[in-house]
Amino acid sequence: MKSRESKPNGFLEVSIWRGAEEGAFQHFQVPRRESQTVLDVVTYIQRHLDPTLAYRFACRVGVCGSCAMKVNGIARWTCRTHVSAVATTGPLEIAPLDHLPRLRDLVCDMGPFFEKWKQARGAFVPGAVPETGFAAIDPDSPARRQVEAGIECIGCGICYSECDTVAWRPEYLGPAALNRAWTLQNDERDGAHRKRLQAVAGDAGCHACHNQLSCNERCPKKLSPAAAIAGLKRASAVAALKGRL
Amino acid sequence: MNRARLETWLWLINRGSALLLVPLVAAHLAGMILAVRGGLSASEILERTRDNLLLAAFYGAFLLLAGLHGALGLRGFLAETLGWRSKSVDTAAAVLASLLVILGGRALWALYHAA
Amino acid sequence: MGALSRRVKPGHPGYWAAVLQRLSGLLLALFLPAHFALLGAGLHSTEGLDEALAWTRSPLVRVAEAGLVTALALHVAGGVRLLLLEFLGWHAIQKSLFSLACGLATATGLLFALNNF
Ligand code: FES
Numbered sequence: 001m002k003s004r005e006s007k008p009n010g011f012l013e014v015s016i017w018r019g020a021e022e023g024a025f026q027h028f029q030v031p032r033r034e035s036q037t038v039l040d041v042v043t044y045i046q047r048h049l050d051p052t053l054a055y056r057f058a059c060r061v062g063v064c065g066s067c068a069m070k071v072n073g074i075a076r077w078t079c080r081t082h083v084s085a086v087a088t089t090g091p092l093e094i095a096p097l098d099h100l101p102r103l104r105d106l107v108c109d110m111g112p113f114f115e116k117w118k119q120a121r122g123a124f125v126p127g128a129v130p131e132t133g134f135a136a137i138d139p140d141s142p143a144r145r146q147v148e149a150g151i152e153c154i155g156c157g158i159c160y161s162e163c164d165t166v167a168w169r170p171e172y173l174g175p176a177a178l179n180r181a182w183t184l185q186n187d188e189r190d191g192a193h194r195k196r197l198q199a200v201a202g203d204a205g206c207h208a209c210h211n212q213l214s215c216n217e218r219c220p221k222k223l224s225p226a227a228a229i230a231g232l233k234r235a236s237a238v239a240a241l242k243g244r245l
Numbered sequence: 246m247n248r249a250r251l252e253t254w255l256w257l258i259n260r261g262s263a264l265l266l267v268p269l270v271a272a273h274l275a276g277m278i279l280a281v282r283g284g285l286s287a288s289e290i291l292e293r294t295r296d297n298l299l300l301a302a303f304y305g306a307f308l309l310l311a312g313l314h315g316a317l318g319l320r321g322f323l324a325e326t327l328g329w330r331s332k333s334v335d336t337a338a339a340v341l342a343s344l345l346v347i348l349g350g351r352a353l354w355a356l357y358h359a360a
Numbered sequence: 361m362g363a364l365s366r367r368v369k370p371g372h373p374g375y376w377a378a379v380l381q382r383l384s385g386l387l388l389a390l391f392l393p394a395h396f397a398l399l400g401a402g403l404h405s406t407e408g409l410d411e412a413l414a415w416t417r418s419p420l421v422r423v424a425e426a427g428l429v430t431a432l433a434l435h436v437a438g439g440v441r442l443l444l445l446e447f448l449g450w451h452a453i454q455k456s457l458f459s460l461a462c463g464l465a466t467a468t469g470l471l472f473a474l475n476n477f
Binding site for chain 3: 266267286311
């Protein structure tokens with residue numbers, strides 16, 4: 001493993017949040033290497049400088065969504081973020097995500113985030129089985145394309161951390177949960193469309209969104225939660241006009 | 246009315262009024278730029294507005310839509326920036342809308358019925 | 361909440377568009393009562409309106425007026441951008457739409473100022 005690492009090329013100045021809700025930034029010096037990710041930096045600190053540093057990761061390849069942290073003020077997936085892309089010269093500041101309880105160092109309690117997925121009825125509810133025995137869904141149908149656009153969410157919480165509306169309205173379901181709800185609203189096989197719409201309409205749901213578009217801007221998977229939220233706004237408006245909300 | 250339905254209707258009213266206001270504001274701005282060449286005198290304004298039913302109808306619609314739209318916008322601001330979250334914020338928004346419409350109505354009356 | 365949450369987040373065009381939309385809206389909502397009060401001043405006599413208009417001749421008020429016209433144009437153009445996002449899903453070109461809105465608002469403000477001074 002060691003022999004594969006490129007030669008260090010100077011040092012990175014790194015500040016890392018230590019503590020929980022109360023705490024302070026601690027300063028470290030980490031050897032700068034080529035193709036180094038932010039997650040590599042955090043891992044280096046834990047392995048070589050301070051083994052008590054708490055942080056999360058699992059896949060290291062942008063699939064699991066567990067490594068999200070704030071890097072120089074912006075939430076990012078640290079396993080896929082090269083240091084060279086975020087801090088060419090200056091120091092690196094790494095902090096836990098916003099709007100979630102801070103447990104320790106870089107680790108947040110993701111519980112409230114996923115609790116809102118439940119509130120938004122983010123689980124598939126089987127509908128009536130069609131007579132043919134299975135639902136034939138045209139991959140090019142507009143609804144299926146809407147699903148396609150939102151389904152790759154890895155649940156990292158970056159959009160939730162970046163969204164001002166979450167800060168202003170703590171009960172707001174947030175971009176990820178609403179994006180999930182929109183994929184299910186476009187799933188023909190799902191049988192809970194009406195109930196889900198009732199769950200996601202209102203000032204804790206899609207109508208709180210002001211289109212600041214931080215979710216779209218920061219989503220590492222380049223999804224468009226804001227487009228999903230707009231879809232929910234239109235769908236609930238249509239339902240309200242028909243007296244079915 | 247449940248919260249989901251109420252907010253959906255308010256959103257519709259806010260966006261609907263916005264859509265209708267776009268051509269009205271465009272016309273108003275064009276009128277302002279063309280009419281105000283180096284300042285207007287009262288008689289110049291009143292000459293145009295006196296007994297002008299079309300203009301009064303135009304600005305009457307403008308006023309109602311702007312009152313609705315503005316009150317809903319302020320409601321969001323009060324709830325989010327000032328943290329006014331109880332239901333009384335709805336009453337406050339309604340009062341603001343009425344005040345705007347009354348003040349604007351008075352101005353309209355003055356321009357239409359000018360001596 | 362500790363030193364952490366007080367740090368201001370770095371912005372981006374969509375974010376600034378939303379901030380400007382809210383600020384311009386707020387400004388217009390505060391301005392409307394004054395606008396109506398002034399126009400209502402002619403309720404009893406043409407002289408009343410003339411007196412009120414005389415006040416608007418001061419340079420400071422004229423600059424403020426140009427600012428308000430710009431704010432109004434920005435709020436409308438930015439509002440059209442929002443309608444295009446929410447109803448037609450034009451998210452892919454939201455940044456261009458924002459630039460366009462800023463351009464239109466500036467042009468309107470300048471046109472008004474040039475005509476008025
Ligand atoms: S560690 Fe799995 S996404 Fe980064």
